[in-house]
Amino acid sequence: MPPDVSAPPMSAAALMWRGVRRHRARLLGCYALITSWLLCEALVPVVIGVMIDRAVTTGDLDQLAVWGGVLVTLFVVLSYSYRLGARFGVAALQLEVHLLRVEVSEHVLGAGGARTGLLPGETLSLATSDAETIGELLWNIGYTLAGLVGVVVSAVVLFEIDLLLGLVVLIGVPLVLVVIQVVTPLIARDTTDQQAGIATATGVATDLLKGLRPLKGVGAEDVATSRYRVHSATARDASIRVARSSGYMYGLTAGLSGLFLALVAYLAGTRALDGDISIGELIAIVGLTQFLAEPIAGLGETSAQVARSFASAKRLVEFLHTPPLATHGSTVLDDPRAELSLASMTSGPLCDVDLSPRLGELVGVVVDDPAGADAVVRLVRGEVRPDERSGSLTLGGHPVDELTIDSLRSRVVVSQHHVDLFEGTLRTTIDPDDVLDDDQLAAILEASAASDVVDLHPEGLRQPISAGGATFSGGQRQRIALARAMATRAPILVLAEPTSAVDAMTEQRIADGIRSLRHPEGSSLSTLVITSSPALLASADRVVMISDGRVVATGTHHDLAQRDDYREAVLR
Missing domain, CATH: 3.40.50.300 (P-loop containing nucleotide triphosphate hydrolases)
Structure with missing residues (x-):
C-alpha cells in the first residue's frame, strides 16, 4: 500500500482513525477472527457444563459423543481463529508502523525539508518508538472488541442460568472499568513526558557519537558525558513514573477483578448449595468466572495502551505540522541560464x-x-x-x-x-x-x-x-x-x-x-x-x-x- 500523500491529520484521534481506515480490510478480518477466538473461549466452560449435565450425570454415551465433538470443534475453531486473526492484525500493525516511518522520513527529507527544531535522534525516536506505540493500538482495538463480546456473551449465559448473577456481571464490569479510567489521565501525562525524554536523550547521544572526534580533540568528553547523563536521568525518571503509574493501574485492575470474580464465585456456590442451579451450571459459572479475568484485565490494559498511543500520536501530529525549511510556489523556471x-x-x-x-x-x-x-x-x-x-x-x-x-x-x-x-x-x-x-x-x-x-x-x-x-x-x-x-x-x-x-x-x-x-x-x-x-x-x-x-x-x-x-x- 503506498503512503497516504494527503495532508497530515490535525489531531491524535484523526491520526489513529486514519490508521484504522487505511488497513480496514485486514483489521476487519483480524477483529472478526479474534472475536471468534474469544467467543469460543467463553463457550468452552459452557459446553463442558452442558456435557456434564446431559452426559456425565446421566451416563448417556450418545450425548457424551455429541458434546465431545462440539468441544473438539470449538477448540479447532478458537485455535485457527487466533492464528489467522493474529496474522491479519500483526500485518496491519507492521504496515502502519512502516507507513508512519515513511511519513516521518518524507517530512524531513522532502525537497522542502522541515523546520522541526529537533535533534536527529529525536526524529529517529518519533520514527521508531512513537510509530510502534501508535501501531500497537490497532491490534489492541481488536482485543478490546473481542473482550467486550466475551463479557456480553458471558453475561447472557449467566442470565440464562441465574438472573442475580447476570445482574452482578452487568453492573460489576462497568464499575470496574470506571474505576480503572481514574488513573488513565495520569498514564497519558507520564507517557508524554517519557517519550519526550527518550527522544531528547537519544538525540543527545546521537549528537555525542557524531562529534566524538572533535570532543576528544578539545578535551570536552566529560562535559558532553555530563550533559547526556542529565538527559538520560530525566528519561529514566519519566520511564519509572510511567512504570509506577502502569503498575498502580494493573494492580488496581487485578485487585478489582479478583474481588469481583470472588463475589461471582461466592454467589454461584451459594445458589448451587441451595439447589437452584445444577452441577453443570455451577461448573459453567466457575469457568466463566475464571474466563472473565482475562478480558476484564485486557480492558484495563487497553486504557493504558490508548493513553500511550495517543500521547505518541500527539507528538507525531505536532511534528508533521512543522513548517517547511524552504518556501516555494508554483512558478516553473525554464531558463537554464538563470542568474x-x-x-x-x-x-x-x-x-x-x-x-x-x-x-x-x-x-x-x-x-x-x-x-x-x-x-x-x-x-x-x-x-x-x-x-x-x-x-x-x-x-x-x-x-x-x-x-x-x-x-x-x-x-x-x-x-x-x-x-x-x-x-x-x-x-x-x-x-x-x-x-x-x-x-x-x-x-x-x-x-x-x-x-x-x-x-x-x-x-x-x-x-x-x-x-x-x-x-x-x-x-x-x-x-x-x-x-x-x-x-x-x-x-x-x-x-x-x-x-x-x-x-x-x-x-x-x-x-x-x-x-x-x-x-x-x-x-x-x-x-x-x-x-x-x-x-x-x-x-x-x-x-x-x-x-x-x-x-x-x-x-x-x-x-x-x-x-x-x-x-x-x-x-x-
Whole structure:
C-alpha cells in the first residue's frame, strides 16, 4: 500500500482513525477472527457444563459423543481463529508502523525539508518508538472488541442460568472499568513526558557519537558525558513514573477483578448449595468466572495502551505540522541560464547585502561572522521565509519563494560546511544516479583532490562508506563532499568553507580544480565560494567582503589584500 500523500491529520484521534481506515480490510478480518477466538473461549466452560449435565450425570454415551465433538470443534475453531486473526492484525500493525516511518522520513527529507527544531535522534525516536506505540493500538482495538463480546456473551449465559448473577456481571464490569479510567489521565501525562525524554536523550547521544572526534580533540568528553547523563536521568525518571503509574493501574485492575470474580464465585456456590442451579451450571459459572479475568484485565490494559498511543500520536501530529525549511510556489523556471541575485538583502545578521554572481563567474565571499555565512547559505537555499527578510532574492528574475522547489534545487546546489555522507560505496556517494562516465568522474575526482582518497584504498571507487563517513578524516570527507557537489554540474554551485580541513597544498589543488572544471573559457556555470582561504579567493574572479553584516568591499583578492581588515580575515 503506498503512503497516504494527503495532508497530515490535525489531531491524535484523526491520526489513529486514519490508521484504522487505511488497513480496514485486514483489521476487519483480524477483529472478526479474534472475536471468534474469544467467543469460543467463553463457550468452552459452557459446553463442558452442558456435557456434564446431559452426559456425565446421566451416563448417556450418545450425548457424551455429541458434546465431545462440539468441544473438539470449538477448540479447532478458537485455535485457527487466533492464528489467522493474529496474522491479519500483526500485518496491519507492521504496515502502519512502516507507513508512519515513511511519513516521518518524507517530512524531513522532502525537497522542502522541515523546520522541526529537533535533534536527529529525536526524529529517529518519533520514527521508531512513537510509530510502534501508535501501531500497537490497532491490534489492541481488536482485543478490546473481542473482550467486550466475551463479557456480553458471558453475561447472557449467566442470565440464562441465574438472573442475580447476570445482574452482578452487568453492573460489576462497568464499575470496574470506571474505576480503572481514574488513573488513565495520569498514564497519558507520564507517557508524554517519557517519550519526550527518550527522544531528547537519544538525540543527545546521537549528537555525542557524531562529534566524538572533535570532543576528544578539545578535551570536552566529560562535559558532553555530563550533559547526556542529565538527559538520560530525566528519561529514566519519566520511564519509572510511567512504570509506577502502569503498575498502580494493573494492580488496581487485578485487585478489582479478583474481588469481583470472588463475589461471582461466592454467589454461584451459594445458589448451587441451595439447589437452584445444577452441577453443570455451577461448573459453567466457575469457568466463566475464571474466563472473565482475562478480558476484564485486557480492558484495563487497553486504557493504558490508548493513553500511550495517543500521547505518541500527539507528538507525531505536532511534528508533521512543522513548517517547511524552504518556501516555494508554483512558478516553473525554464531558463537554464538563470542568474541568482540578492539585492538590498537584510536577514538575520546581514544588512543591505548585494550579492549577484554572473554567468560563468567564480565569486569568493568572505564573512567575518559564522552566523552571517550561515545566513547567506540559508538565503540561497530558499530556507528564509519572506517575513524573515527584506530586499530582493531572485533566480532568473523570479522571486525565489514563488518558484517550485524543483526549479530552485535543479539550478542552485549548496554544499554546506557540515558534511553528511551516507552508506554505500565511494562511487555511489559521488555519482548516486550513475550518470558520469569514467573520464568525467576522473576529472571531478582530480578537481576535488578526492583522487587521493580513491588511491589510498585497494578497492578504489568500490570502497565502502559507513554511515556518516566515520572511517574518513575530516579532510577526506570534505573532498568527497566537494566531488559530490561538483558531480551535479549545477548551473549555480554554492560552496561553504569547502577546504577548512585540508592542508595548504591540497587547498591549492582544489582551487585550481574548481577553476578548471567549472570555469573554462566560455563556461556559463556560476560558483559562489564562502571561504577565508587565500588560495580559493585568489582563484576567484571577484571577492565580496562582508563585515558586521554589510558588504564593505568588492574586488579581486589581490586588490582587497591591501585592506587591513581583509588581510586579518584571510591571510594565515
